[in-house]
Each structure stands twice: as structure tokens, then as C-alpha cells.
Amino acid sequence: VLKDLTLFGNSLTSLPAELGDMKKMELFDVGSNKISGNIPVDISNMGWDSDLDNLIVLVLEDNEITGKIPTEFGYFVKLETMKLGQNKLTGEIPMEVGFMTSIEEFSVSMNALSGTIPVEIQELVNIDRLNLDHNYLTGTIPSVIAKLVNLEVLRLNNNKNVDENKPGLTGTLPSEIGNLQALEELYINNNGLEKNIPMEIANMNSLRIFAFQYNVFTGQVPNQLCDLNLDKLHSDCDMQCTCCDKVCD
Incomplete structure (x- = not known):
């Protein structure tokens, strides 16, 4: 029984719909190919039936895939890694991603996704890497993200x-984000976030990189943040900050 299928870095242009019949598949990696079109229905249904929920790793990144993220992906209950970045996906991040409670890495970077960050993302309690960058997301950063x-x-x-x-993302950076004690890298740059950097950021003792330049933040960066001795702390040129690497271009 085929459990692992890795076709990374070949010149595949499409996927056979029959892939959905591989009921015991645990790893499916077709990253860095030339696959175009929508995600085949049979693949998105691999988690729908109770006999088809064994997938642990799904890698479709770095292709030319279009269309929306199938809502059926939410039924991959054992999935730990989903990489869909560097494609041409559109539409919103479906609320059904909240069903993937085993997920540890969820990446949809470098697509054309729109809409808001779904609050159901708070259910991904095992996640350690969340990449939603380089899209067209709008709305605020939900405070429930602090539950991750x-x-x-x-x-x-x-x-x-x-x-x-x-x-892009607007409103304030929620103070609750200071609860993310395991967070090492936080990138919120190049959005429309405003007002102050919350003091609670200084509670993140694991933080090494914090990039928040190219927003519309105002005021002073909390001095306590300087005490963390971050490897990288990037701010806009006009921010009041004694320890930031200021981006002035």
C-alpha cells in the first residue's frame, strides 16, 4: 500500500484525479512543479471519508495552482503540515481550517488570497508555524490568535x-499577542496597522525577530522591548525607538 509519494521538483503540469483513491496516503509532496488549474476534487476529498483521513503531510507549494482552497481540506484531521504557498490561489481562507486540529505548519504565503483571517484559526492549538504573508488579506488581526x-x-x-x-491588515496589534510565549519570529510589516505597539510584546521572552516597518504605527516603542536584545527589530524611521533597526527608504 502506497503511503508516501514525493514528486518534488519534476516538471509535472497536472495531477491525476485518481489520487483520491489512495486511501492510506500519509505524505503527498508535489512541490516545485508546474501544476496548474484548480486543486482536483478527489484530492480535496481525501479527508472527507473516514477511510481517507490518514494524510499527515500535504505539499502543493511552488506551482501554478489557481482557484480557492477547498473547504474539504478541513477534514484532514490527522494533517500536521500543509504547504500551499507560491501559487495563484484566490478567495478567502475557509473557516473549515479550524477543523485541522493536528496541524503544526500551515503555509499559504505568496498567493492572492483575500478576506479576513478566520477566527476559527484559534482551534489550531498545536500549530507552531503560521504563514499568511504576501497575500491580500484585510481586516484586523484577531485577538484569538493569542490562543496559539x-x-x-x-x-x-x-x-x-x-x-x-x-x-492590507488594519487596526491595532492586539495586546493579547503578548501571551505567545513560544513565539520566536513575528512579521507584521507592510500592512496598515496603526496606533501603538502594545507593551505586552515585551512579555514574549522567546522573541528573536520582530518586523513591523511600513505600517502607520505611532508613538514610542516600549523600552522593555529593547531589554529582550532581539536579533532583528525593524521599525519605520519616524518611530521613537532607541534600539530599533530603522527602515527609512
């Missing part, structure tokens, strides 16, 4: 849509 206490890397950066003059 195992998170080590959070990428929300570069959601501005310059062509349509949309600022």
Missing part, C-alpha cells in the same frame, strides 16, 4: 494590495 500558545513563527506581513490601494 505553541506558535514559534507568525508571518502576517506584506498583505498590502498596491494595485487596488488597499492597506
Whole structure:
């Protein structure tokens, strides 16, 4: 019985729909190919039936896949890694991603996704890497993201849509984010976030990288943040900060 299928870095242009019949598949990696079109229905249904829920790793990144993220992906109850980045996916992140409670890495970077970050993301309690960057996401950063206490890397950066003059993520950076004690890297740069950097950020003792330049933050960066001795702390040039690497171009 085929459990692992790795076809990474070949010149595949499509996938056979019969892949959905591989009931015992645990690892499916077709990253870095030339696959185009929508995600085949049979693949998205691999988690729908109780006999088809064994998938642990799904890698479709770095292709030319279009269309929406199938809502059926939410039924991959054993899935630990889902990489869909560097494609041409559109539409919203479906609320059904909240069903994937075993997920540890969820990456949809570098697509054309829109809409807001679904609050159901709070259910991904085992996640340690969440990459939503380089899309066209809007709305605020939901405070419930602070429930992802195992998170080590959070990428929300570069959601501005310059062509349509949309600022990307807006509102304030929720103070609850200071509860993410395991977080090592936080990227929120290149959005439309505003007001102050919350003092609670200084509670994140594991933090090594914090990039928040190219927003519309104002005021002073909390001095306590400087006490963390971060490897990288990037701010806009006009922010009041004694320890930041200021980006002035």
C-alpha cells in the first residue's frame, strides 16, 4: 500500500484525479512543479471519508495552482503540515481550517488570497508555524490568535494590495499577542496597522525577530522591548525607538 509519494521538483503540469483513491496516503509532496488549474476534487476529498483521513503531510507549494482552497481540506484531521504557498490561489481562507486540529505548519504565503483571517484559526492549538504573508488579506488581526500558545513563527506581513490601494491588515496589534510565549519570529510589516505597539510584546521572552516597518504605527516603542536584545527589530524611521533597526527608504 502506497503511503508516501514525493514528486518534488519534476516538471509535472497536472495531477491525476485518481489520487483520491489512495486511501492510506500519509505524505503527498508535489512541490516545485508546474501544476496548474484548480486543486482536483478527489484530492480535496481525501479527508472527507473516514477511510481517507490518514494524510499527515500535504505539499502543493511552488506551482501554478489557481482557484480557492477547498473547504474539504478541513477534514484532514490527522494533517500536521500543509504547504500551499507560491501559487495563484484566490478567495478567502475557509473557516473549515479550524477543523485541522493536528496541524503544526500551515503555509499559504505568496498567493492572492483575500478576506479576513478566520477566527476559527484559534482551534489550531498545536500549530507552531503560521504563514499568511504576501497575500491580500484585510481586516484586523484577531485577538484569538493569542490562543496559539505553541506558535514559534507568525508571518502576517506584506498583505498590502498596491494595485487596488488597499492597506492590507488594519487596526491595532492586539495586546493579547503578548501571551505567545513560544513565539520566536513575528512579521507584521507592510500592512496598515496603526496606533501603538502594545507593551505586552515585551512579555514574549522567546522573541528573536520582530518586523513591523511600513505600517502607520505611532508613538514610542516600549523600552522593555529593547531589554529582550532581539536579533532583528525593524521599525519605520519616524518611530521613537532607541534600539530599533530603522527602515527609512
